[in-house]
Amino acid sequence: MRNSIPKGGMSDPEFWVDKYADYLYRYALTRLREKRLAEDMVQETFLAALKSQDSFAGQSSEKTWLVGILKNKIIDHFRKSHREISTEDIETFQSAGDEDFETGGNNTGQWKINKRPVDWMIDSSNPAEINEFWKFLEICLSRIPKQIADIFILREIEGLENKEICNEIGVNPTNLRVMLHRARKQLRRCLEVNWIDKDDKE
Amino acid sequence: MKKIKSIFKANMMSYMPSCEEVTRLKSDSMDSGLPLRQSLAIKFHMLFCQWCRKYGKQLDMIRDATRKFKAKINNIDNKPSIALSPNIKDRLKNLLKE
Numbered sequence: 001m002r003n004s005i006p007k008g009g010m011s012d013p014e015f016w017v018d019k020y021a022d023y024l025y026r027y028a029l030t031r032l033r034e035k036r037l038a039e040d041m042v043q044e045t046f047l048a049a050l051k052s053q054d055s056f057a058g059q060s061s062e063k064t065w066l067v068g069i070l071k072n073k074i075i076d077h078f079r080k081s082h083r084e085i086s087t088e089d090i091e092t093f094q095s096a097g098d099e100d101f102e103t104g105g106n107n108t109g110q111w112k113i114n115k116r117p118v119d120w121m122i123d124s125s126n127p128a129e130i131n132e133f134w135k136f137l138e139i140c141l142s143r144i145p146k147q148i149a150d151i152f153i154l155r156e157i158e159g160l161e162n163k164e165i166c167n168e169i170g171v172n173p174t175n176l177r178v179m180l181h182r183a184r185k186q187l188r189r190c191l192e193v194n195w196i197d198k199d200d201k202e
Numbered sequence: 203m204k205k206i207k208s209i210f211k212a213n214m215m216s217y218m219p220s221c222e223e224v225t226r227l228k229s230d231s232m233d234s235g236l237p238l239r240q241s242l243a244i245k246f247h248m249l250f251c252q253w254c255r256k257y258g259k260q261l262d263m264i265r266d267a268t269r270k271f272k273a274k275i276n277n278i279d280n281k282p283s284i285a286l287s288p289n290i291k292d293r294l295k296n297l298l299k300e
Contacts, residue, residue: 013295018291130267161233187264188261
């Protein structure tokens with residue numbers, strides 16, 4: 001009978017894989033949005049767990065422990081990724097004028113007519129709508145600069161506070177605020193054009 | 203009371219953010235509390251600006267839907283379509299046995 005793992009032992013790795021691999025994979029995939037990368041992360045997580053199994057003395061649930069290892073690896077990945085992307089790209093993205101708003105005359109700062117948000121009629125209590133939402137959000141995430149998308153993921157999916165993101169990833173607070181603002185603006189727009197308002201593509 | 207009202211009004215009138223600023227403030231408000239003046243300013247702006255009002259609601263919707271989706275995939279007993287292939291699992295098991 002295999003109801004629980006003996007404390008301090010990954011004595012049956014097969015059991016652990018059967019029980020947790022899919023969950024860890026889903027977790028990784030939603031953050032990383034790349035299948036191969038997510039698979040690698042799951043593998044590395046199990047390997048790391050095997051190595052440090054002595055430190056798992058049953059203080060938390062097995063799942064929590066494994067997710068903790070995975071989460072740290074994901075954050076490490078985002079940290080490296082953030083460093084690699086040239087700061088030039090980020091600056092371009094940030095300094096690009098906000099094309100959604102008027103820039104001259106009396107209407108400076110107001111919504112341009114063709115950029116005004118439209119009504120969204122979403123029933124977020126409907127599971128099918130939530131699935132569809134996610135499908136389109138993933139598409140939209142792939143269309144904004146990767147670094148911006150990663151930041152959005154860390155904040156909204158991983159649930160890190162701004163301060164934590166700054167500390168873990170090494171981005172300064174002002175840039176972080178700008179990146180989140182841009183991410184939200186672009187994602188909202190992309191969702192509106194491609195999902196909500198499909199017939200009115202610009 | 204009249205004095206407080208007029209000070210309040212004068213203060214508010216001197217700070218009337220544009221739609222562009224309001225979208226930025228809305229985003230900031232989702233990560234940390236805004237100073238009172240800004241917080242009141244965007245609420246006031248949204249009373250009269252339906253587009254910023256929609257924008258704000260939609261950012262909230264995106265956050266809400268993201269959380270709901272997260273809750274779905276977090277459910278370990280969920281039998282979802284997203285899973286590792288048996289091949290990969292076998293490879294993983296072999297790897298761990300070494």
